[in-house]
Amino acid sequence: MMYPDLDPVDWEVFGREAHAMLDRMLAHQRSLREQPVWQPIPDALRQGFREPSPLLGHSLEALAHRFFAEVVPYSVGNAHPGFMGWVHGAGTPVGMMADLLASGLNANLGGRDHVPVEVEKQIVLWAREWFGFPETATGVFTTGTSLATLMAVWVARAARWGESVRMQGWQQQRPRVYASTGVHGSLVKALDLAGMGRSCLVTVATDAAHRMDLTALEEAIEADRRAGYEPFMVVGSAGTVDTGAIDDLAGLAACCAAQRLWFHVDGALGALACWSPILAPLMRGIERADSLAFDFHKWGQVPYDAGFLLVREGEMQRQAFSLPAEYLARATRGTAAGTDWPCDLGPDLSRGFRALKTWMTLQAYGTRRLGETMEQACHLARQLGDSIDQQDVLERMAPVSLNIVCFRYRCAGDIESDLLNERIAVVLQESGLAVVSTTRVKGRRVLRAAVVNHRTQASDLKVLLDGVLWLGQRFSPQEPMA
Numbered sequence: 001m002m003y004p005d006l007d008p009v010d011w012e013v014f015g016r017e018a019h020a021m022l023d024r025m026l027a028h029q030r031s032l033r034e035q036p037v038w039q040p041i042p043d044a045l046r047q048g049f050r051e052p053s054p055l056l057g058h059s060l061e062a063l064a065h066r067f068f069a070e071v072v073p074y075s076v077g078n079a080h081p082g083f084m085g086w087v088h089g090a091g092t093p094v095g096m097m098a099d100l101l102a103s104g105l106n107a108n109l110g111g112r113d114h115v116p117v118e119v120e121k122q123i124v125l126w127a128r129e130w131f132g133f134p135e136t137a138t139g140v141f142t143t144g145t146s147l148a149t150l151m152a153v154w155v156a157r158a159a160r161w162g163e164s165v166r167m168q169g170w171q172q173q174r175p176r177v178y179a180s181t182g183v184h185g186s187l188v189k190a191l192d193l194a195g196m197g198r199s200c201l202v203t204v205a206t207d208a209a210h211r212m213d214l215t216a217l218e219e220a221i222e223a224d225r226r227a228g229y230e231p232f233m234v235v236g237s238a239g240t241v242d243t244g245a246i247d248d249l250a251g252l253a254a255c256c257a258a259q260r261l262w263f264h265v266d267g268a269l270g271a272l273a274c275w276s277p278i279l280a281p282l283m284r285g286i287e288r289a290d291s292l293a294f295d296f297h298k299w300g301q302v303p304y305d306a307g308f309l310l311v312r313e314g315e316m317q318r319q320a321f322s323l324p325a326e327y328l329a330r331a332t333r334g335t336a337a338g339t340d341w342p343c344d345l346g347p348d349l350s351r352g353f354r355a356l357k358t359w360m361t362l363q364a365y366g367t368r369r370l371g372e373t374m375e376q377a378c379h380l381a382r383q384l385g386d387s388i389d390q391q392d393v394l395e396r397m398a399p400v401s402l403n404i405v406c407f408r409y410r411c412a413g414d415i416e417s418d419l420l421n422e423r424i425a426v427v428l429q430e431s432g433l434a435v436v437s438t439t440r441v442k443g444r445r446v447l448r449a450a451v452v453n454h455r456t457q458a459s460d461l462k463v464l465l466d467g468v469l470w471l472g473q474r475f476s477p478q479e480p481m482a
């Protein structure tokens with residue numbers, strides 16, 4: 001007996017249903033502004049996703065209905081112009097179409113000789129240009145900067161200790177890694193996952209602009225060397241997650257060259273600002289990094305997920321990840337031809353076609369237009385900062401270096417202030433009008449607005465500001481009567 005394959009029984013019918021789904025998604029994207037940014041998930045709906053695994057299939061039409069009724073209205077909202085929480089990219093309709101095509105093709109980008117791998121290599125060539133890396137540089141797509149950072153640690157480790165640490169694992173080494181106190185948690189996680197222990201991270205104090213203090217860094221390195229530690233890596237931030245501060249990357253590069261340390265840059269948030277001739281000078285020194293991790297899925301507006309690791313000396317990336325395997329033998333002709341398979345440059349074997357949505361986004365908009373959306377985001381962030389400075393009841397908590405604004409509704413008493421601002425954030429989110437997140441700056445819980453979305457306009461910031469002022473007044477603890 002033969003079972004039918006999984007293709008449609010009637011392609012005509014399937015085609016109509018598929019087109020209808022696409023139309024509904026486009027209509028959703030067009031009308032984002034009329035929808036709440038985010039809304040709480042009803043209990044019954046959540047319970048619907050605790051059902052038994054389906055034994056028999058449903059029609060595509062029924063699934064589309066469920067998707068638009070149950071998934072779309074209750075997603076996190078980062079495509080919406082009022083979303084300023086955390087650091088999320090918005091995506092674009094172009095990116096969506098590219099993702100659809102990539103899934104249709106279902107290419108595996110672990111290696112072999114096919115154009116999808118060439119598309120990924122095209123992005124490597126472009127990335128070299130954007131960041132002023134040499135021809136020796138290699139790179140691969142990753143799920144995000146978190147994985148790219150872990151990979152950079154592995155490359156730096158192999159570059160420093162060579163084959164012995166790859167074969168034996170950590171032995172007697174006492175590695176030390178340096179980053180500012182504002183560094184993203186993904187570095188801490190990477191050091192943990194790399195088996196070095198989180199305690200090998202030395203956090204270095206920052207200056208008034210939240211940038212790493214270079215003198216403090218050099219002192220820490222010297223002190224560690226005297227104590228018998230082995231400094232091997234410095235991580236600079238091209239935009240810290242809390243405040244968007246950009247470390248003095250040129251200064252860090254010089255320090256790393258003098259101290260013979262691996263210089264890694266976390267560019268998740270800001271590196272792609274090099275697409276803007278106005279913003280690019282902020283990143284000066286990035287071209288001297290040994291490795292650079294960044295995300296197309298944040299400010300680059302490519303749909304999730306699309307992170308990237310670029311390594312200056314490609315040979316080091318190869319040495320950190322390549323392993324011979326008979327079933328992956330390379331041929332000079334045929335499907336198994338081609339050198340530099342992406343699987344030699346990272347931990348994954350099977351890999352999706354993230355390159356296509358990135359390539360199409362770049363081809364459709366061009367770096368100039370994408371760079372302009374970043375300039376606009378920085379402009380809006382500065383405007384928001386100015387509006388905050390004009391309100392007595394608000395306090396801006398950090399300089400606006402890029403596209404992030406940290407502020408709080410003033411309130412006497414530290415605990416009261418933290419609770420008040422926490423409450424403002426949550427109630428604002430639940431209102432569906434705007435989403436901001438919170439973080440801690442100068443010891444205080446603060447509201448944090450990150451303008452990453454290309455759809456965000458001045459009117460969205462006004463909604464946010466009016467909302468904060470109204471809620472702040474409503475929730476402020478009553479002043480005791482005089």
Ligand SMILES: *Cc1c(COP(=O)(O)O)cnc(C)c1O
Nearest residue numbers: 144145146184186241268269295
């Ligand atoms: C988002 C972010 C990361 C982590 O990147 P993912 O793509 O979420 O893994 C690292 N560093 C900074 C500064 C970030 O903003």
